[in-house]
Amino acid sequence: QVQLVESGGGLVQAGGSLRLSCAASGYIFGGNIMGWYRQAPGKQRELVAALSPGGVTNYADSVKGRFTISRDNAKNTVYLQMSSLEPEDTAVYYCYVMVRKADYWGRGTQVTVSS
Numbered sequence: 001q002v003q004l005v006e007s008g009g010g011l012v013q014a015g016g017s018l019r020l021s022c023a024a025s026g027y028i029f030g031g032n033i034m035g036w037y038r039q040a041p042g043k044q045r046e047l048v049a050a051l052s053p054g055g056v057t058n059y060a061d062s063v064k065g066r067f068t069i070s071r072d073n074a075k076n077t078v079y080l081q082m083s084s085l086e087p088e089d090t091a092v093y094y095c096y097v098m099v100r101k102a103d104y105w106g107r108g109t110q111v112t113v114s115s
Contacts, residue, residue, distance in 0.1 A: 002026040002104040004095040009109030012085055016113075020080040022095035022106060029076040032099055036069060036080045038091035038111075048093070049080060062088070085113045 008020040020036070035050035049069035050058040057069055068081040078095060090113050095106035 002097070002099050002102075004097060004104055004106035006093065006095050006106040006109040009093060009111045011112045011114065013114050014086055016085050017081070017083045018085065018111060019082070020093055020109060020111070022078040022080075024076045024078065024095075024097065027097070027099045030071070030073045032097050034071070034078050035096045036078075037094045037096055038089075039094070039108075040091040043091075045094070051078065082111070085111075087113045087115050089113050 003025045005023045006020060008018060010018065012018050031053050033050060033052050036048040037045050038048050039045040046060065048060050048063055049067055051069045051071060059067060066082065066084045069078065070081070071078045080093070082089065090111060092108040092110050094108045097104050
């Protein structure tokens with residue numbers, strides 16, 4: 001069964017950095033588009049970053065230059081390195097993967113950025 005487990009969230013001051021991890025299992029890692037989404041209270045979920053099997057990335061305009069998505073195939077893990085964090089980045093961050101036309105989501109990890 002496909003399973004995604006996020007970790008690495010927490011409380012950080014504005015301007016600080018944080019690295020999120022997504023441990024994947026239940027499918028052959030490396031051949032699927034994976035991404036990070038986030039959702040703040042009262043707001044809709046939005047795409048933060050995506051990574052294709054070939055290494056092509058896509059970022060939301062609000063995080064370009066500050067966030068970096070990457071993967072480690074040996075560890076079956078996708079990362080989101082976040083730098084220069086802003087209070088507007090506060091949200092629950094979710095890992096995502098599509099496997100055989102089905103969507104799978106992690107349980108989410110909270111990121112809170114204080115002013």
